[in-house]
Amino acid sequence: MNAVVAPPPTAVTAASALAAQFARVRARSVALAAPLSAEDAMVQSMPDASPSKWHLAHTTWFFERFVLATQPDYVAFDADWHYLFNSYYQSIGPAHARPQRGLLSRPSLDEVLRFRSLIDQRVLAALQADALDEQATRQLVLGLHHEQQHQELLLTDIKHALWSNPLQPAYRDDLPRSTGTASPLAWIHSPEQIVEIGAPAWPAHATFAYDNESPVHRVLVPAHALANRPVSNSEFRRFVEAGGYREPAHWMSEGWSLCQQEHWQHPLYWDDALAREFTLAGWRALDPDAPVCHLSYFEADAYARWAGARLPTEFEWEAAAAGQAQQGNFADSGRLHPAAPDQGSAPDRHLQLFGDVWEWTSSAYGAYPGFRTFEGNLGEYNGKFMCGQWVLRGGSCATPADHIRPSYRNFFAPSARWQFAGLRLAKDAA
Amino acid sequence: MNAVVAPPPTAVTAASALAAQFARVRARSVALAAPLSAEDAMVQSMPDASPSKWHLAHTTWFFERFVLATQPDYVAFDADWHYLFNSYYQSIGPAHARPQRGLLSRPSLDEVLRFRSLIDQRVLAALQADALDEQATRQLVLGLHHEQQHQELLLTDIKHALWSNPLQPAYRDDLPRSTGTASPLAWIHSPEQIVEIGAPAWPAHATFAYDNESPVHRVLVPAHALANRPVSNSEFRRFVEAGGYREPAHWMSEGWSLCQQEHWQHPLYWDDALAREFTLAGWRALDPDAPVCHLSYFEADAYARWAGARLPTEFEWEAAAAGQAQQGNFADSGRLHPAAPDQGSAPDRHLQLFGDVWEWTSSAYGAYPGFRTFEGNLGEYNGKFMCGQWVLRGGSCATPADHIRPSYRNFFAPSARWQFAGLRLAKDAA
Amino acid sequence: MNAVVAPPPTAVTAASALAAQFARVRARSVALAAPLSAEDAMVQSMPDASPSKWHLAHTTWFFERFVLATQPDYVAFDADWHYLFNSYYQSIGPAHARPQRGLLSRPSLDEVLRFRSLIDQRVLAALQADALDEQATRQLVLGLHHEQQHQELLLTDIKHALWSNPLQPAYRDDLPRSTGTASPLAWIHSPEQIVEIGAPAWPAHATFAYDNESPVHRVLVPAHALANRPVSNSEFRRFVEAGGYREPAHWMSEGWSLCQQEHWQHPLYWDDALAREFTLAGWRALDPDAPVCHLSYFEADAYARWAGARLPTEFEWEAAAAGQAQQGNFADSGRLHPAAPDQGSAPDRHLQLFGDVWEWTSSAYGAYPGFRTFEGNLGEYNGKFMCGQWVLRGGSCATPADHIRPSYRNFFAPSARWQFAGLRLAKDAA
Amino acid sequence: MNAVVAPPPTAVTAASALAAQFARVRARSVALAAPLSAEDAMVQSMPDASPSKWHLAHTTWFFERFVLATQPDYVAFDADWHYLFNSYYQSIGPAHARPQRGLLSRPSLDEVLRFRSLIDQRVLAALQADALDEQATRQLVLGLHHEQQHQELLLTDIKHALWSNPLQPAYRDDLPRSTGTASPLAWIHSPEQIVEIGAPAWPAHATFAYDNESPVHRVLVPAHALANRPVSNSEFRRFVEAGGYREPAHWMSEGWSLCQQEHWQHPLYWDDALAREFTLAGWRALDPDAPVCHLSYFEADAYARWAGARLPTEFEWEAAAAGQAQQGNFADSGRLHPAAPDQGSAPDRHLQLFGDVWEWTSSAYGAYPGFRTFEGNLGEYNGKFMCGQWVLRGGSCATPADHIRPSYRNFFAPSARWQFAGLRLAKDAA
Secondary structure, three states: OOOOOOOOOOHHHHHHHHHHHHHHHHHHHHHHHOOOOOOHHHOOOOOOOOOHHHHHHHHHHHHHHHOHHHOOOOOOOOOOHHHHHOOOOHHHOOOOOHHHHHHOOOOOHHHHHHHHHHHHHHHHHHHHOOOOOHHHHHHHHHHHHHHHHHHHHHHHHHHHHHHHOOOOOOOOOOOOOOOOOOOOOOEEEEOOEEEEEOOOOOOOOOOOOOHHHOOOEEEEEOOEEEEOOOOEHHHHHHHHHOOHHHOHHHOOHHHHHHHHHOOOOOOOOEOOOOOEEEEOOEEEEOOOOOEOOOOOHHHHHHHHHHOOOEOOOHHHHHHHHOOOOOOOEOHHHOOOOOOOOOOOOOOOOOOOOOEOOEEEEEEEOOOOOOOOOOOHHHHHOOHHHOOOOEEEEOOOOOOOHHHOOOOOOEEEOOOOOOOOEEOOOEEEOO | OOOOOOOOOOHHHHHHHHHHHHHHHHHHHHHHHOOOOOOHHHOOOOOOOOOHHHHHHHHHHHHHHHOHHHOOOOOOOOOOHHHHHOOOOHHHOOOOOHHHHHHOOOOOHHHHHHHHHHHHHHHHHHHHOOOOOHHHHHHHHHHHHHHHHHHHHHHHHHHHHHHHOOOOOOOOOOOOOOOOOOOOOOEEEEOOEEEEEOOOOOOOOOOOOOHHHOOOEEEEEOOEEEEOOOOEHHHHHHHHHOOHHHOHHHOOHHHHHHHHHOOOOOOOOEOOOOOEEEEOOEEEEOOOOOEOOOOOHHHHHHHHHHOOOEOOOHHHHHHHHOOOOOOOEOHHHOOOOOOOOOOOOOOOOOOOOOEOOEEEEEEEOOOOOOOOOOOHHHHHOOHHHOOOOEEEEOOOOOOOHHHOOOOOOEEEOOOOOOOOEEOOOEEEOO | OOOOOOOOOOHHHHHHHHHHHHHHHHHHHHHHHOOOOOOHHHOOOOOOOOOHHHHHHHHHHHHHHHOHHHOOOOOOOOOOHHHHHOOOOHHHOOOOOHHHHHHOOOOOHHHHHHHHHHHHHHHHHHHHOOOOOHHHHHHHHHHHHHHHHHHHHHHHHHHHHHHHOOOOOOOOOOOOOOOOOOOOOOEEEEOOEEEEEOOOOOOOOOOOOOHHHOOOEEEEEOOEEEEOOOOEHHHHHHHHHOOHHHOHHHOOHHHHHHHHHOOOOOOOOEOOOOOEEEEOOEEEEOOOOOEOOOOOHHHHHHHHHHOOOEOOOHHHHHHHHOOOOOOOEOHHHOOOOOOOOOOOOOOOOOOOOOEOOEEEEEEEOOOOOOOOOOOHHHHHOOHHHOOOOEEEEOOOOOOOHHHOOOOOOEEEOOOOOOOOEEOOOEEEOO | OOOOOOOOOOHHHHHHHHHHHHHHHHHHHHHHHOOOOOOHHHOOOOOOOOOHHHHHHHHHHHHHHHOHHHOOOOOOOOOOHHHHHOOOOHHHOOOOOHHHHHHOOOOOHHHHHHHHHHHHHHHHHHHHOOOOOHHHHHHHHHHHHHHHHHHHHHHHHHHHHHHHOOOOOOOOOOOOOOOOOOOOOOEEEEOOEEEEEOOOOOOOOOOOOOHHHOOOEEEEEOOEEEEOOOOEHHHHHHHHHOOHHHOHHHOOHHHHHHHHHOOOOOOOOEOOOOOEEEEOOEEEEOOOOOEOOOOOHHHHHHHHHHOOOEOOOHHHHHHHHOOOOOOOEOHHHOOOOOOOOOOOOOOOOOOOOOEOOEEEEEEEOOOOOOOOOOOHHHHHOOHHHOOOOEEEEOOOOOOOHHHOOOOOOEEEOOOOOOOOEEOOOEEEOO
């Protein structure tokens, strides 16, 4: 499952498989940006989001800096760009301020695409020449996973950018509509059990996982029940109509402050009539059966409390996902929006654990016992954000299918609303 | 241990014991404010802190509102004060804005003391007349624990207030100095085990505990080691001298931002020469053997990383504390500052788990499985803060000795520096 | 008129007159603070306002620093207080941050009163011993005018402080109510003329004036008309009722932004029913005949535009005031609130130019041609504020009667609402 | 001079002259944007600045809204664009928030250029068909002056945008360098005199002037001296080297706060070595003889005080400019940067009053006696900003030559640094 570097019969085969994967992943980013003009690709609608052009350049910089520049005498494409396209790696130098990324008219989108093209050639040539040592190869593999994360961010950031424009144009007009029906809500009970959580540490273990997923460790998961599917739009609309955004008793204190301060009245991209939502295909009628999305943690948590339930822990979620087939509505479906599944299902099976919406958990993002960051500069990749963020699980309609796994831990601040994030209810055992 | 309502032989005895405890706790608050002028008692040096006068009034309002006002026809001391001295109970009405508490010259400190006196008389009369029903009695018991929390806050808030005055006067000049010596640092190892965490839910169970400590539940605590004592001033000074406040690699990303933005260079109350610290007795030479305190979570966490260790989880801490005698340097000692213990100890025993400094844990403050808030309006007491806060354990030199217990969970934002908060190191099993 | 240092027959007489004036002015400040508790005297309800205790201390520091400390070997009352009670004199050292003045519980009000008393003794002794040189004497004279400015600020600041307390107590309960009637509005026309503006520069000229009033210079004042009296509460209420606070066309762009941002709906201290206003005697019925007050420049200017008129220039005002008797409702009346005059008046005379309310002019506060700041450190007194402030003229009900003169230029930011500031209409010649 | 609508021999000739002028002015804006990519044209580097694309669209909207839309049955190019490209005309509807102008990737630059082209055709057709009534024609004339203002802003805004990019690219590489030499500084004295200030009110008078320049009125200008030329870079560098940015005594209080808060150490676009400055042609050596520019009012005023002089009033400036030939280094020179004049001059003549740099005056921007705003919605053009701004005179190297006149009053906040603003010294008569 998700093996990035399969157990190599010969190094040549492995390098050639890696080259194919590299070409495929890199091309996908360019394809995602294709519907955008150079102007669209420059918009930064809030400090948390980045311009598409920046995503395209930063992911390329990652390969230049962590793969190519490990070679002696490597000459950078443009030394000034190190500063521009470093995101947050303090150990390798200062970086351009994040909230200013939208001011970069230069380099142009064309120049960035040339940069991509050239770096791609250099990486592929290095792979073909077997010129990458173990560390460089490892960082190349990491770079592909890194790029896939930015593919999802490119979509969520451009969605926010287009929505922020009073003209509210669509990213693409031709996205398919969903036609499925939500299954009846059912509870699936689990007894107290000790479960193995996490993934073996990569690269010691050949299958890729981020450092934050390791090591595998044992967790006592108490008896509980988990809903068979995510909360739907129609269910969440009942919460809104019942005054859920006006009653502090449902909310965390900090969430309630934010709700009032920013005048939240419904999920981010809904209209005030609770009838339509803004999608990557523009404004569309709200599908009552589709999973609700673009919720902050605070909204997800408030809904769960109002519904007499709670959010699951990330361990409850992972225990449920462990044995499941990793199918779902991912970016690969081309739908780019959550949807009810086309065929129903027996009420005793977890549905839509993967794809559609990231599921907020009640788990604060932290280190597993025995956690070690990646070696070297890439130690900054995940570990330094283990404070003030919450874990989300399962991937979304904007996640590449081969990017996700049961142990995958996404994380965002509890205030974040612009991701494809929803929720699945949980309950303590009676 | 800490039984607030002992198993009652007769109701009369219980009421009389409760009356005695009420009188004692209430008198203690007034005694803590005694060294302060009316002007001192009015200072609010930052939004997180409250004036002493407000603490005295708010704790009294708590008894009036949640004990006396449950009686039919109760006439409030002054109806306008409900608004002034409600803290954050949204379900019972609006409250005066927290950052404006320092503007309340009226009511005067004298009036507040009269308010205290009158409410005390009314409560004691009600107890004597057996006029309190079960709910009122329960809320009275809760009110005493609530008051003890505010006793600690009164001390930390006035310390910050006096330090904020360029004259930096002492709260009291006559506090004893510590003379103890820190034990050598040693590691105490524990194998993986399932431990019972938490306290049985009060009031169903007679022994008091806050709702956030319940229910008792089983947690798998992995193999680990815990330091035998908190980190000392001399140890922390080495971190400062080694450039710990200038190296981002030690810090959480959010902590590093804060460190730079607020120009942190050492713990809050140290001088720049790292030689003296501001205490409730004014400026004093830094005691190298005393536990370091007034750290934010970010500083505690950065120190631990620099030291090749980590913060303990709250479960590791509670497992260690479970069997321990609950002795330590509490507010009752009259020292009001952390100190090295007077007698040393065998290296295989946990020292100073209780008292001296609250110990930051790596556990985000959240709900235990099966958590239920207190019933009624007091459901807002703890639950709504379970986001964005970190758990601290063990009590401090400003905590009343009979307020603490092994299951006690204190919580603060990771940026908070003005509490008596330090740390104890932990390590994963090799 | 207003001669602070009368043409001296002998130096002894002058010194003795000065001593008497010193004693009188100094006692007045203490009397103004008498109704306040130590707690009241500590409140700082916004950064623009200062605690009464600070006013009492700062004015005393002014005499210590600029009169007594000019003597060799002078030993300060408390050297640390220099920092605390310096306001903005950068040339003589750093000062405590203005927004933090409300945190100073120490020194206590009692200590500040002792400070006042001691400095008074020292100054009077120096005067008696003829120990002050010319510079020190000059600075003493300036210090008395300075103290009178702070007497007015003490009243406006405590008014804001008491109003900011939800209990909204009165400063004094015993202030007399006004019984007068507003004269009918009439216009007094003036032809184009060259007028002499300003006062001869003190101390070269014996009569005191601030540096910003000098030198006397010629100004061409165009033909215009001035209203015979200030705008009344009933007139301003018509503006409010006509939607004046909801129509941007009446407002300066910056004023309109502020009006919306701070939700202005009427003058600062009016209630929403437009029926009552908060005064130093607490809430009282709005007197329809009294001059409207507590307006910002933006509100005064918007009213004038709505009324088809404009604000006068400071030169138009001074030309009108030049020949007038300097009588009016000053602080000395003990009313401490604007009032309609007890007797009416011929419609061809300017009424209430002095006292009642400061009158906003359309003149930005700037330097007169040939302006020179006071010599030495006191050059910082007025000149450095000549940017972003607007001139007000005539004094108010909180101004000491012997503090004002026709050439007197008060100045505040156009957003300031907490002063006793109103307006008089002007019109261009048809 | 500057006659926009020359006294018409026949209406046909006037319309044809206006059409020619319209075509010329409109083409000039497009030419100014020609060196920019669509990405460059979208940058908004601070709230005070606007993207080039916005300038191109807003000036076009002005003609559509105020000229074409006065015709019955006019159908807007795109009704949604009214909201996007309204700047601040509240009387005609809400406008897109100014700080968000940089988020508008749509409409694209191409669409905006098509919008320009179509509106140009419609306006020219209307002129040819004599279809514009008097009001529409008047607003067309105003629109041309309005467009010229935005031409200058386009240049100053793009300069700031390019400088804000860490790559700091040039707007154009081919701008000529200056070769002139600054004349020796000399003072030109004027006796007290009454001068006629301002321009007759347009459109009653045929020659165009903004409402803020009218009516003509008499002002008594005191005896004074004016420098023969603006302050040069070498002179200003001496101020910097003498510690001018570190000594509060030179500064207005508000300016000093800003200087410290924003760490000003020299004019905006200078390097820290005081050797180079950023220009529209990129970084260039500082020309010691060229007029200093990109100063805020605070810096200009501080320099003047340090130099023992002061800023001139706008009346002193206008009196000096009244009789002068209106020649200078304007945008038409193609230099786009201030320069010393190529030929020297007799020391008794005012040099460079026009062009090179806007000259800060000590005059707060306010209404002249008898001021009337333009009629209708365009009354919002100038009047509502008459608070908190300072007057600058004379035009700059970015001003079109036929846009300026002796009575022209430009205005900016005293903190503004990104305009081509410098100063000329003045002195009171001895």
